[in-house]
Amino acid sequence: MKDVIDCWNEKASQWRTLVGDKGDSNRIFNSDPVLWNFLGEITGKTILDAGCGTGYLSVQMSEKLATVIGVDVSEKMIKEAKKFGKEKNAQIDFRVDSCSKLSSVPSQSIDKIVCNYVLMDLPDLSGALQNFHRVLKPSGLAVCIFTHPCFTELSESEMYFDEIKKKDRWGRFTSDFIYFHRPLSTYWREFKRAGFQIENFDEPIAQDPFAPGFQDLWRKNYRKQAWSVAFRLIK
Numbered sequence: 001m002k003d004v005i006d007c008w009n010e011k012a013s014q015w016r017t018l019v020g021d022k023g024d025s026n027r028i029f030n031s032d033p034v035l036w037n038f039l040g041e042i043t044g045k046t047i048l049d050a051g052c053g054t055g056y057l058s059v060q061m062s063e064k065l066a067t068v069i070g071v072d073v074s075e076k077m078i079k080e081a082k083k084f085g086k087e088k089n090a091q092i093d094f095r096v097d098s099c100s101k102l103s104s105v106p107s108q109s110i111d112k113i114v115c116n117y118v119l120m121d122l123p124d125l126s127g128a129l130q131n132f133h134r135v136l137k138p139s140g141l142a143v144c145i146f147t148h149p150c151f152t153e154l155s156e157s158e159m160y161f162d163e164i165k166k167k168d169r170w171g172r173f174t175s176d177f178i179y180f181h182r183p184l185s186t187y188w189r190e191f192k193r194a195g196f197q198i199e200n201f202d203e204p205i206a207q208d209p210f211a212p213g214f215q216d217l218w219r220k221n222y223r224k225q226a227w228s229v230a231f232r233l234i235k
């Protein structure tokens, strides 16, 4: 776990630049529209942004008048998130905590959880899902979006059906990201094992590739592959 925390601490300030105030292109054009659709009404609700990173979603949810708690295992991510929240005058409770423990979050205290591009980064997936289930109120909702595991680059010796700890360089980052490849069926099984009902599923893709800001790179790859999967889970 220490290597995972070190990895994210090291990347926090660059992450803030990459994701910016509103998310990167993949988030803005592909997955965020699905996320907001799956999330539904949030005004007046208590939302947990699990693995909030530098907090772009936390701020947007707070602007929609939700009460937002943002947790991240990386102290530096939380520091960036607090700075960003302050810049935006948002009242968000950002805390250092692990999704796999959620020690700072009481049971049955949360209406909705957003977990955006985090599950594939967790060494302990089942611990996280069990705790998501624990902290949600009865009939609570979790929206989980993560990198599509069917398109992970695998070396000759790596098998899709294995769980594999991987390292990858991405974008302009100068050091590797650590993540955990798992087959899609593992996620499905773990959602069920934690007690969730899988209510909806999607493979987000931009609806309008000609929208202003949709970059050439994205247009070239448009519909070549799915970049992420989105699950709507009910307690």
Ligand SMILES: C[S@@+](CC[C@H](N)C(=O)[O-])C[C@H]1O[C@@H](n2cnc3c(N)ncnc32)[C@H](O)[C@@H]1O
Residues within 6 Å of the ligand: 004, 008, 009, 019, 050, 051, 052, 053, 054, 055, 056, 071, 072, 073, 074, 077, 097, 098, 099, 100, 115, 116, 117, 118, 121, 122, 123
């Ligand atoms: C790919 S980033 C996504 C951040 C944010 N949700 C976003 O969409 O910009 C993954 C985040 O998960 C956090 N993370 C990794 N392992 C975690 C854990 N066990 N508990 C909480 N956060 C974790 C990292 O520190 C990082 O901020």
